[in-house]
Each structure stands twice: as C-alpha cells, then as structure tokens.
Amino acid sequence: MVEIIQIVGIALVATFLALIIKEQKPNYAFLLIVFVGCSIFLYLVDQIYEIIRMVEQLATSANLNLVYVETILKIIGIAYIAEFASHITKDAGQGAIAAKVELAGKIIIMAMAVPIMTVLIETIIQMMPK
Known part of the structure; x- marks a missing residue:
C-alpha cells in the first residue's frame, strides 16, 4: 500500500x-x-523479480515444465515493455512509432506463443476419443 x-x-x-x-x-x-x-x-524491478521467483517455485512444486512458464513470463514482460515504450513515444508526439512498437510487441508475443499453443492443441487431440 x-x-x-x-x-x-x-x-x-x-x-x-x-x-x-x-x-x-x-x-x-x-x-x-x-x-x-x-x-x-x-x-518495481525487485517486486517483479519476486513475482517471477514465486511463479517459478509454484511451477516447480507443481511439476510443470519450466520452459513453458518462462515463455509465458517472457510474453508478459514483452507486453509490459512494449506498452511502456509505446506510451513514451506517444508522450513524445510520435503516435505512428508508438503503433509500430505495439505491433512489434504483438507479433513477437504471437511468435513466442506458437510452441505453447502447439503443445496445448496436441494435448487436446490426444485426450479426444478416437
């Protein structure tokens, strides 16, 4: 508080x-x-580090693959960083550059999410009765 x-x-x-x-x-x-x-x-960096550490501990105790947890944390980080940069460029009066930063962030997030989506789809397909 x-x-x-x-x-x-x-x-x-x-x-x-x-x-x-x-x-x-x-x-x-x-x-x-x-x-x-x-x-x-x-x-806020110290608090961000603590959040990442706690999420990794939870993932480890739940026997989750840390690669997926790390990827999700990276995706969240990219979203925050892209938003931060976008706001700064908007404050500078550069709305066009801000839009490009937002687009780049979304594309990078999609590229990083593909492996997770692939595993999720494969898991759902395996669960379906044949």
Whole structure:
C-alpha cells in the first residue's frame, strides 16, 4: 500500500512540474516525464523479480515444465515493455512509432506463443476419443 502511494505521489509531482516546465522548455518537460517513468519502472524491478521467483517455485512444486512458464513470463514482460515504450513515444508526439512498437510487441508475443499453443492443441487431440 505504501509503495503505490509513493509512486502516485512522485507521478503527480512530476506531472505538475512537467506542466509548469512545458510552457518554457517542452524538451525538459518530456525528459522529466521519461526519467520519472523509468525511475518508477526501476523501483518495481525487485517486486517483479519476486513475482517471477514465486511463479517459478509454484511451477516447480507443481511439476510443470519450466520452459513453458518462462515463455509465458517472457510474453508478459514483452507486453509490459512494449506498452511502456509505446506510451513514451506517444508522450513524445510520435503516435505512428508508438503503433509500430505495439505491433512489434504483438507479433513477437504471437511468435513466442506458437510452441505453447502447439503443445496445448496436441494435448487436446490426444485426450479426444478416437
């Protein structure tokens, strides 16, 4: 609970500062927003690591193949990173580049998901009566 209050506080202060700075130096306002966004992301890296570690422990205790769990975690990471980059490029006024980043993220996710979908379909086919 405390973490989100700190993050929201930092974000609001940065937003107000950016609005004030934007009138005089729009480039500095943009850099401030990017810096704060990256700082928030870096602040959360430890929690992200803990989540990944717990999911891997659960998968190990459930005797799941870690390759599939790691692939799913990578897919989630790609989605977050692509969204983060897309928002930054939108903030910079580059909507076209943001759309390309989103498209690239979706295509990479689909490419990574194919092996999992293949195993899932094969498992369903094996379960069906002949």
